[in-house]
Amino acid sequence: MSARRDDQADCDLAILGAGPAGAAAAVEATALGLRTVVVDEAAAAGGQVHAIAPGVTPLPRDVDRAGDAMRAALARSGADCRTGRRVWHLERHGDIWRVHALAEPSEPGKGGVAETVTARALLIATGAVERHLPFPGWARPGVIGLAAATRLLKAQRLLPGREVLVAGAGPLLFLVAKTIVEAGGRVVAVIDARRRRDWFAALPAMATRPDLVARGLNWRRELLACRVPILHGHRLAAVAGDAPALHAEVVAIDRDGAAPSGGASVAFRCDAVCVGYGLLPATDATRLAGATHRFDESCGAWRVDVDDDQRTDRPRLYAAGDGAGIAGAAAAPWAGRVAACAAARDLGALDARAHGLRAAGAKRSRDRAARFGAAMARLANVGDGAHAGIAATTLVCQCERIDRAAIDAAVDAGCTTLNELRSATRCGMGPCGGRLCEDAIARLAALRTGRTQAGVGQPTGRPPLRPVDLDALAGEFDYASLPIGTPAPL
Numbered sequence: 001m002s003a004r005r006d007d008q009a010d011c012d013l014a015i016l017g018a019g020p021a022g023a024a025a026a027v028e029a030t031a032l033g034l035r036t037v038v039v040d041e042a043a044a045a046g047g048q049v050h051a052i053a054p055g056v057t058p059l060p061r062d063v064d065r066a067g068d069a070m071r072a073a074l075a076r077s078g079a080d081c082r083t084g085r086r087v088w089h090l091e092r093h094g095d096i097w098r099v100h101a102l103a104e105p106s107e108p109g110k111g112g113v114a115e116t117v118t119a120r121a122l123l124i125a126t127g128a129v130e131r132h133l134p135f136p137g138w139a140r141p142g143v144i145g146l147a148a149a150t151r152l153l154k155a156q157r158l159l160p161g162r163e164v165l166v167a168g169a170g171p172l173l174f175l176v177a178k179t180i181v182e183a184g185g186r187v188v189a190v191i192d193a194r195r196r197r198d199w200f201a202a203l204p205a206m207a208t209r210p211d212l213v214a215r216g217l218n219w220r221r222e223l224l225a226c227r228v229p230i231l232h233g234h235r236l237a238a239v240a241g242d243a244p245a246l247h248a249e250v251v252a253i254d255r256d257g258a259a260p261s262g263g264a265s266v267a268f269r270c271d272a273v274c275v276g277y278g279l280l281p282a283t284d285a286t287r288l289a290g291a292t293h294r295f296d297e298s299c300g301a302w303r304v305d306v307d308d309d310q311r312t313d314r315p316r317l318y319a320a321g322d323g324a325g326i327a328g329a330a331a332a333p334w335a336g337r338v339a340a341c342a343a344a345r346d347l348g349a350l351d352a353r354a355h356g357l358r359a360a361g362a363k364r365s366r367d368r369a370a371r372f373g374a375a376m377a378r379l380a381n382v383g384d385g386a387h388a389g390i391a392a393t394t395l396v397c398q399c400e401r402i403d404r405a406a407i408d409a410a411v412d413a414g415c416t417t418l419n420e421l422r423s424a425t426r427c428g429m430g431p432c433g434g435r436l437c438e439d440a441i442a443r444l445a446a447l448r449t450g451r452t453q454a455g456v457g458q459p460t461g462r463p464p465l466r467p468v469d470l471d472a473l474a475g476e477f478d479y480a481s482l483p484i485g486t487p488a489p490l
Helices: 020-031 065-077 146-156 172-182 196-201 210-225 284-288 332-346 352-380 404-412 418-425 438-449 470-474
Strands: 011-016 036-039 080-082 085-093 096-103 113-124 128-130 143-145 163-169 186-192 230-232 234-242 245-252 265-270 272-277 279-281 293-296 301-304 317-319 395-397
Touching (some): 011 096, 011 332, 036 113, 085 284, 113 332, 146 163, 163 172, 163 265, 186 234, 186 265, 210 230, 234 272, 245 272, 332 352, 395 438
Parallel strands (some): 011 113, 036 080, 113 317, 163 186, 163 272, 186 230
Antiparallel strands (some): 096 113, 128 279, 245 265, 293 301
16 A cells, blocks of 8 residues: 655655654655655764764774664665754644754855755654753863763764763663773763662563673673772762862762761762763653653653554654653664554555554564663662752752752742743753753752642743754845735724
């Protein structure tokens, strides 16, 4: 069967995101006869997992064969892959989805070019954002997220520093530390908020992917062989000084993430700090598209609600990859294939029987891989005790320079939701759009009010999804040619 064409749309399926989920979905969709357009902000497909920098030749040890194979399959598929596009708005008109983007400028100093992709169906595969835990000094130069560190190391082949402290929770800790050592840097210590017993407790879920368990154990062995100290059950409490002479204070914590008074503390000197507490589903695009979301207590994060076929509750809107729940890079391509099959079924390219046969194997592979990824997400989710200990003078929203005291004051004045806190303080309304601070603000509000984080809610999705140049959106025009209506009578 073939999908019925609709002259009103540029394509049958638009895919937002060219990471593992989006790329796999594009390959599957084109194989099923769907006209497919993929839109991504990066200069090349790959997402965070397989990021590359065009023009940078990787060293032999850094060659990403899986990423190269993914990009080659996407190029062969025939999908229209539009990289270098910053998507700033999504909307639905009648039966058609519209994806509004700003293309990167062709020359330095020039504005980008506004363009719109129209599609009969839309798949959002925008991945995840990093979870941050505010602490004194987290806005200092030299302090970056673990995800940012992987971007520097993998895509740009740059060290975040020569002597680096790596802190937080979850498997990304050990990947970043191992990569720094391989690249010639020195890791002064790995600070893991999880205890060894927490890792052992996760083994049954991790047993579905023994290859990934073995890889993680190898990372740890490599670090120990290089005499890198690994402190479990500790948390980065503060960073002082100026790079390259940063002073990091590390404290012992209890199971809930709190640092008991009188507990042990350790100080480290370094020129860079990489810190992060796992990943959160990126929900800004699915919120803007109007899909229903639910709070996942297991990993402490909001996620778009999808059915077994990756469908949301909006017509012909699908979500796949970590944006639909943190399940890891191994599960993402299978989820993308499942979503593409669902779109083909809904658009008439597959009948019910063919759809069931085509999607069954991908669903089994997705679910098996997702069990491992979900276990990793739970390990990275530290308890609320860590947030309860945030000092009143600690910056929570870096963009708007808002500290915890201002958040608490707004809550005491009657703000109980994230929307109300945004209106009262402008928290989360800076260039990052809340991606750095939204989770922490919600947890602080929940602690202050005694409500759950789900009760605090999510902010309403509004454009622009990313900062954009208004001159580029407006384009070139002559003021004299603008139509001026007849003034209304007095």
